[in-house]
Amino acid sequence: MRILLINGSLRGEMSSSLKIARAFVQGMVEENGEDQTIVTEVALKDKNIDHCHGCFCCWKNSKGKCVIHDDMDEIRQLVMESDVIIESFPLYFFGLPSKLKAFMDRMICYVSEYRAVNGDESTGRFLHEMRYPELMQKKLVLISACGYEETVDCYDSVRLQFDRICGPNGYTLITAPQGGMLAEKTFENKVKRYLVKFTEAGKEFVRDGQVSDATMKKLEIPMLGHNTFAQAINLNWDEPGVGPYGKIVP
Numbered sequence: 001m002r003i004l005l006i007n008g009s010l011r012g013e014m015s016s017s018l019k020i021a022r023a024f025v026q027g028m029v030e031e032n033g034e035d036q037t038i039v040t041e042v043a044l045k046d047k048n049i050d051h052c053h054g055c056f057c058c059w060k061n062s063k064g065k066c067v068i069h070d071d072m073d074e075i076r077q078l079v080m081e082s083d084v085i086i087e088s089f090p091l092y093f094f095g096l097p098s099k100l101k102a103f104m105d106r107m108i109c110y111v112s113e114y115r116a117v118n119g120d121e122s123t124g125r126f127l128h129e130m131r132y133p134e135l136m137q138k139k140l141v142l143i144s145a146c147g148y149e150e151t152v153d154c155y156d157s158v159r160l161q162f163d164r165i166c167g168p169n170g171y172t173l174i175t176a177p178q179g180g181m182l183a184e185k186t187f188e189n190k191v192k193r194y195l196v197k198f199t200e201a202g203k204e205f206v207r208d209g210q211v212s213d214a215t216m217k218k219l220e221i222p223m224l225g226h227n228t229f230a231q232a233i234n235l236n237w238d239e240p241g242v243g244p245y246g247k248i249v250p
Helices: 016-032 072-081 098-110 133-137 156-166 179-183 185-208 213-219 226-238
Strands: 002-007 038-043 084-090 139-145 172-176
Touching: 002 016, 002 072, 016 084, 016 139, 016 172, 016 179, 016 185, 038 072, 072 098, 139 156, 156 172, 172 185, 172 213, 179 185, 179 226, 185 213
Parallel strands: 002 038, 002 084, 084 139, 139 172
Antiparallel strands: none
């Protein structure tokens, strides 16, 4: 099994989402076996990725191939070589971080151009077919942490976007609340215990090909209770130097 872990956070190694994603991947490796698993990590913040120019040359002139040549050439090749693609990212303003959005926009060459067909909208199917059949055999997992106390309603726009791109059953979305707390040293031991359930979810994903609804509900349970979280998050904003936020990441 080849796993491609794409880190879409601009915080790099300090990303809370990356901690969760790595715990999930650890479970996959343990279940599948180290000798049968290859894991490749890509940090988008370190890559030269131009914005999509909207020229649609990849749909009309050089079908399936982007005319912009930068680090996306390498990343798209890694996607084609992988069995499971995991996109790890924090929730930015209820959507994707700009670097990950740029990556996603540049992947549009991997879907066929939209051609109007009567009845498309009424059937509710998504609008593009995958250009390469082998893409349909790959699994896409989205793993994201947000800073809110709970994830309820926070990921509606992300779900809508990927429902249109992949179809409602074409990907797995794993979300976690209170992401900032995972970077707080005060809760270091609690974080270690918290991450175990994501490792177990990774094992389940390999065994069953999916993460069950029951497991998803466990993953969305906050690490801290309401009072503890409220005190921690408010202290972060009110006291300079306290908490994970308000620090520049190189």
